[in-house]
Amino acid sequence: MSSILIVEDRESLRTMLRETLEAAGYSVDEAEDAAVAVEKVRSRRYLLVLSDLKLPRGDGHGVLKAAREADPEVPVLVMTAYGTVEDAVAAMKGGAFDFLGKPVDTDHLLLLIDRALERRRLFHENMVLRHEFADRLGFPRIIGESAVLGEIGLQVQRAAATDATVLLQGESGTGKELFARAVHHMSPRKAGPFVAINCAAIPDTLLENELFGHEKGAYTGAGSARAGRVEMADRGTLFLDEIGDVSPSVQAKLLRVLQEHAFERVGGTRTIEVDIRVVAATNQDLRRRVAEKRFREDLFFRLSVVPITVPPLRERREDIPLLVESFLDRFRKELGRPGLRMAPESLEAMAAHDWPGNVRELENCIERAAIVTDDGVIRTKDLALAGRSSAPRAEEDLRGALSTGTLAESLERLRPIAERARIDAAIRSHGDDLAAAAAELGIALDELRARLRIIASR
Numbered sequence: 001m002s003s004i005l006i007v008e009d010r011e012s013l014r015t016m017l018r019e020t021l022e023a024a025g026y027s028v029d030e031a032e033d034a035a036v037a038v039e040k041v042r043s044r045r046y047l048l049v050l051s052d053l054k055l056p057r058g059d060g061h062g063v064l065k066a067a068r069e070a071d072p073e074v075p076v077l078v079m080t081a082y083g084t085v086e087d088a089v090a091a092m093k094g095g096a097f098d099f100l101g102k103p104v105d106t107d108h109l110l111l112l113i114d115r116a117l118e119r120r121r122l123f124h125e126n127m128v129l130r131h132e133f134a135d136r137l138g139f140p141r142i143i144g145e146s147a148v149l150g151e152i153g154l155q156v157q158r159a160a161a162t163d164a165t166v167l168l169q170g171e172s173g174t175g176k177e178l179f180a181r182a183v184h185h186m187s188p189r190k191a192g193p194f195v196a197i198n199c200a201a202i203p204d205t206l207l208e209n210e211l212f213g214h215e216k217g218a219y220t221g222a223g224s225a226r227a228g229r230v231e232m233a234d235r236g237t238l239f240l241d242e243i244g245d246v247s248p249s250v251q252a253k254l255l256r257v258l259q260e261h262a263f264e265r266v267g268g269t270r271t272i273e274v275d276i277r278v279v280a281a282t283n284q285d286l287r288r289r290v291a292e293k294r295f296r297e298d299l300f301f302r303l304s305v306v307p308i309t310v311p312p313l314r315e316r317r318e319d320i321p322l323l324v325e326s327f328l329d330r331f332r333k334e335l336g337r338p339g340l341r342m343a344p345e346s347l348e349a350m351a352a353h354d355w356p357g358n359v360r361e362l363e364n365c366i367e368r369a370a371i372v373t374d375d376g377v378i379r380t381k382d383l384a385l386a387g388r389s390s391a392p393r394a395e396e397d398l399r400g401a402l403s404t405g406t407l408a409e410s411l412e413r414l415r416p417i418a419e420r421a422r423i424d425a426a427i428r429s430h431g432d433d434l435a436a437a438a439a440e441l442g443i444a445l446d447e448l449r450a451r452l453r454i455i456a457s458r
């Protein structure tokens with residue numbers, strides 16, 4: 001894979017380009033028309049393809065498409081003497097790295113080739129898992145060094161280079177939204193919006209309105225028109241989390257968006273066109289839901305053009321120490337506890353735990369332990385991994401509180417027991433998510449953290 005393919009029907013220009021590239025140290029292959037070029041890109045791999053748009057037996061758009069299908073990572077430069085804005089837009093949408101007008105400026109050409117090959121090199125370095133790339137590109141860091149996560153990272157990069165719909169599958173808490181954001185920020189749409197919606201968190205009666213918006217007067221209280229998430233994502237990426245929970249009526253409208261890039265607002269008749277890339281995620285088996293007639297087969301195939309399965313944490317246990325240190329570093333700053341650290345036996349216990357809630361459960365567990373530890377050293381007892389329920393202790397405390405003393409004394413002793421039980425129940429019901437538990441309890445997150453410290457000291 002050491003050659004650059006030049007696709008140009010004029011022999012004199014082809015010769016000039018070949019001599020320029022060979023003088024720069026590149027090996028060169030040639031094709032005089034689109035049909036020959038398509039055959040070549042399908043039979044071998046190239047460092048880069050440089051193609052005219054106006055060609056005999058086809059055109060440069062066909063060469064571009066064939067090259068990207070054969071190798072999604074190959075950079076393609078297109079050139080034409082009849083360049084128009086429409087040509088440039090179509091080529092860039094098709095995945096071209098850049099657009100050149102004729103006559104070709106060879107210095108500019110060599111600069112573009114250097115840039116294109118540098119980008120290709122970076123793709124081979126798995127940018128998804130490299131922190132410096134995450135910082136540069138603006139997407140959240142994905143922590144891990146396991147082989148399985150590395151393969152997922154490469155799949156994400158390959159998908160990002162195209163405009164194909166991506167379906168992220170995996171258990172709850174595995175970080176599917178992080179991968180969705182990585183797809184967006186490494187794609188040609190990175191300058192556009194990333195709009196996310198959790199389809200399971202919104203009732204069916206409201207989801208259609210959230211997705212597609214409404215026109216003024218569409219229903220009682222609709223005093224003005226409102227754009228939905230689909231419209232907000234124009235020229236960007238729409239992330240549909242928990243897509244498996246969408247009702248059949250909304251599924252039909254989403255299918256139309258994917259097929260025609262068009263929709264109508266609720267209560268409207270005007271067709272609105274959008275240019276969006278869709279990334280969907282689910283923790284459900286959509287194939288089974290299709291077999292059960294609970295999910296449209298045509299929508300499933302439209303969504304799963306590039307299916308990516310995000311592994312559960314128990315299948316990449318070697319990443320747990322890295323994740324733990326990352327979360328500890330964050331909570332050292334957030335909680336003002338710079339000396340936070342894990343006891344060795346605690347790290348061993350965490351590596352052995354199955355983490356049914358995956359990375360999210362791990363994060364929440366560390367946050368809670370970081371709050372309740374007395375001296376900043378998180379021990380196994382602070383993690384409470386064996387049994388996350390406080391019911392046995394609560395029953396024992398309850399019997400003790402009621403066994404002696406006056407009624408007033410018993411009631412006074414019951415108050416902290418009830419407080420601990422209620423707080424534990426709220427935390428467990430939200431998978432140890434303290435922010436969500438605080439919202440349910442009607443108190444601020446800082447107050448919940450303070451109460452947990454008090455409870456742990458009793």
